[in-house]
Amino acid sequence: MEETGTESEVADMAACYQGFDPAAYLQYNYMPPRANFERKDSTVSWKLGRLHRAFTEDVGGELLVDVGSGPTLYQVLSGCEVFNKVILTDFLEVNRQELKHWLQDDGECNMDWT
Numbered sequence: 770m771e772e773t774g775t776e777s778e779v780a781d782m783a784a785c786y787q788g789f790d791p792a793a794y795l796q797y798n799y800m801p802p803r804a805n806f807e808r809k810d811s812t813v814s815w816k817l818g819r820l821h822r823a824f825t826e827d828v829g830g831e832l833l834v835d836v837g838s839g840p841t842l843y844q845v846l847s848g849c850e851v852f853n854k855v856i857l858t859d860f861l862e863v864n865r866q867e868l869k870h871w872l873q874d875d876g877e878c879n880m881d882w883t
């Protein structure tokens with residue numbers, strides 16, 4: 770069967786992400802020195818603040834679906850307060866695995882989100 774334009778674009782995007790390393794991504798983007806959850810003036814603190822505001826003032830409901838979660842879940846932390854169920858998604862198995870490690874608390878995750 771012939772691929773549609775959308776299927777082909779998704780396949781191209783998946784190819785771009787091959788070799789994606791969740792541990793390196795988390796280290797670079799969400800750990801000091803580049804990121805610091807302890808500092809109020811850091812980018813991650815700003816993002817958490819904006820997400821908290823959006824979730825507490827603007828939206829809420831039964832189901833929150835985060836598309837392209839990557840190996841992170843900070844983006845839904847405030848959402849957990851106002852949605853009954855949260856689904857994290859990613860087309861990379863390595864990212865889904867990273868999140869499963871944290872959920873299962875098996876000591877294999879690269880970042881502790883608690």
Ligand SMILES: C[S@@+](CC[C@H](N)C(=O)[O-])C[C@H]1O[C@@H](n2cnc3c(N)ncnc32)[C@H](O)[C@@H]1O
Nearest residue numbers: 782786836837838839840841858859860861864
């Ligand atoms: C920038 S990364 C993760 C972002 C992460 N939530 C953060 O804030 O750092 C974007 C993720 O989206 C995923 N992704 C891209 N296109 C997607 C699609 N069409 N369906 C599902 N996941 C997708 C990639 O695998 C990648 O892990």
